[in-house]
Amino acid sequence: MLSFYDWIDAIRYRWKLVVFTMGVLALLGLLYVAVTPRVYTATSSLLLDTGAPDPVGDENGGGRQQDNRAVIATQADLVRSPHVSGNAAVLSGIAKDPRYIEQWREATGGKVAYADWLRGKMRGALEVEPGRDTNVLLIKANASDPKEAARIANGYARASVESQYRLRTEPAKAYATWLENRLKAAQINVDKSGKQLSSFARATGITNDGDLSSEGSLTAEVSTQLAAAEARAAAARQTGGEAAQARGDAEKSETVQRLRGQVAERSGKLAELQAVFGPDYPDVQRTRAEVATLQSQLNAQLANANSTFNSARAAQTGAERAAAAASEARLRGLAAQQRSRMLSMGTNLAKYQQLKNEFQAAQTTYNDLNQRLTKMRLQSAVPLTEVQVLDTASTPLVPSSPNVGLTLALSLVLGALLGAGAAIWLELRDPRVRSRIGLERRLGAPVIGTIALPRYQGAIGGRNDDNPLLLEGRAA
Template identity: 35%
Template sequence: MNYADFMAAMRHRWKLVLGCLMATLLVIAVWTFFSPRIYASSATLLFDSLASEAEGGAGAAPPMAMASVLGTQADIIRSALVASQVVRNLELEQSPAVIARWTDATGGRGDINSWLVNSLLTNLTVVPTRNTNVMAVQYQASDPEFAALVTNGFADAFVKTQLRLRTEPAKVYSDWFQDRTRDVRARYEETQARLTRFQQEKGLIGGEKLDVELSHLAELSNQLAAAEGAAADARARAAGGGAMSPEVQSAPGVVGVRAAVVAKAAEVQQLETTLGPNHPQLITARAALGVLNSELNQAVAAATRSLQVASSAAQLREAELRERLAAQRQQVLKLSGVQDQLAVLQRDVDAAKLAYDNVTQQLNGARLKSEIPQTNVSILDRAGVPFYPVSPNVALRLILGLLLGLGIGIGLAALLEWLSPRVRSSAGLRDSVGLSTLVDLDEHRRSRNQQARGAAA
């Protein structure tokens, strides 16, 4: 059958094609009319990537990481944990209608909560929006109000679950860090007490005693140097000529007596020139001169002894300072060893304090996380009651009915034409008998009609 015969057959059997089309549309209409209405309600959730990373201090998450986060959050929404929370929040297990549906579906066997969780998850759809931080949560049900109620229930339950997933581990960490803080604090107090006892036993106040002892050692060293110089000078004066040494002759006691001796000697010499040798006045003057010479000798001896005493005292002072310097050196060496032990104890105290500060800081952070009622997800749009069902799709079914009706009608017409073939064109006649046609009456008739219309015009 060529194209012309096919089109001619369709024109001839147009009532059959139209009847099939109308019958198919009628069946589609009846099917659509009796199909249950399914309503879909949607809510959108917004995930704040900056808030999720603020605690870690890493800034906004990269797109690939955020996509992974959204995928994880979608799995959490579809989890039995969130669905169970929805059942508890909405008290679905106590609804008579839900109990009746459960009884019809299971015959009253099994757990109604598990059945509700599976039923809710079956009709739940979670779709992350591409290249955004927004996620759509959709639930389908035959009751539009129930669909909106369950959708909002999933959104609220997810936010609460997200908060619980954040705060409960933080509370556990807080309790652990609190116990750890007590242990670290006890160690810190123990090391501090050990350091204090050591300082008290060694007579140390802070860390300044070694500096004081070193300063005292330097002072003794300077005093010894000065004492050595003074002792050397005293020895030089004591050994510088005895009674005729300049130090003895210039002594105050010697100078005064020597002046008196010189004056008395001059007086005796003058009296010897004027008086006789046995004159009482001359004898008295000579006796006084002898007394003065005796006093001069005593003064010289006293000055000499004074130099020797000063030399001995300087030597004793030098020896004493040497002993004190040696003892001070031993004390400094001893304190150096004590200072090393003190430094070790101080390092232990510093390490314990640092550990205590770190644990305290982590404890405060964990406690803060466990007490902040905030997550990185918020409900952007709550679900509303839908007005139009998403199923059945009337427009789609009409299109399918048209295509199916036309297909059935055309197929049935073609089948009848094949079972009872007819010649409906000159081309079909040529194909059937294998002979050429002399004239096509239909074409001749159409040509005459066209000529008649042209003449009338």
């Protein structure tokens, strides 16, 4: 059984066969390259900037955060759409190219609409590939003419940007038209509500936006004074307090204070005498009589003073009660007048505030519509899209198909494999011993010597007789 080294020796021995096979396959590869139509690929690229802030949008809105993969997939489908394909044919000038018109006639005989056929033709030459881990979309166009391939790729790039611009601006234009009609109606409403508010203000005399702070302050002050007058009248109407006050004034008189002191002094002395001599002692009885006399004088003086002070207090209380009642009645009338005035002014003011709120609401609606209309006009006019042309396609110099280098490399590799396989097959049919190692493997015994045969040189078949046979030996 042949080993790997025997195969290597066989391939080395039949190297001419391997080279011949490689040459034949290389010629076949060149023939394939020569007969295969040339296809040129031009590439343009689009940049999808989904995170850039919108200068027309909300200033506090920041960038438009979106899923980049979804955006790129959507944009790729948009590039492949029939609308973009037809627009790309127009922008690249292919739609008016006589060659395509002639191809359309030959292919369809005029039975299919030229626009539909051309869109299919354009889509057949298109390849859309998203960039790896980037926001770049590659647009590749294949054509037999390198200039035509570049025209198609650049036409698709321009059509994609224009389609994005239309998708952005056309809804904004339609919305702006609708807002203009709404704005006219809002302006009429503002004028109407403004005239109503002005006429009512002139009719009622309300100024300073109907400020009733001064009237409210006056009403509060009158109410405070009325509450105080009512409290004084209520206190004056209280009965029973005069007698107590009269008794208090009588107690404070000098005579009563003197007699009360004498009664206290004699009562103290009576207690001492009675404790020492008993109740029947003459001095005790005399002192008791003195205490009784002084107490009788005190009671008489208290009654007289109480009567005097009670009369004075009654007269004073009556005067205070009359004065409090008069003040209460006067302030009550002022308060009623002020409340009637405030009620009348409040009714007008409520109507004034209603008309004012209607005017402010109409003005707010108008301002909001005007702001949104300005924004829509800017959005429909500003040439801003999320898609921009990053690179334009240039005319390719080398065809993308067939690939000459790759074809020749594959032909040579395949020729080498076929040549090596043929050499091994021939070796299997007619095995030979080509080395000392192969001989040892076959015989199972060591080789003790080798003889180097004379080398051929000069003419083919000649021998070098000057070189003696060389004998090599080794130990067994």
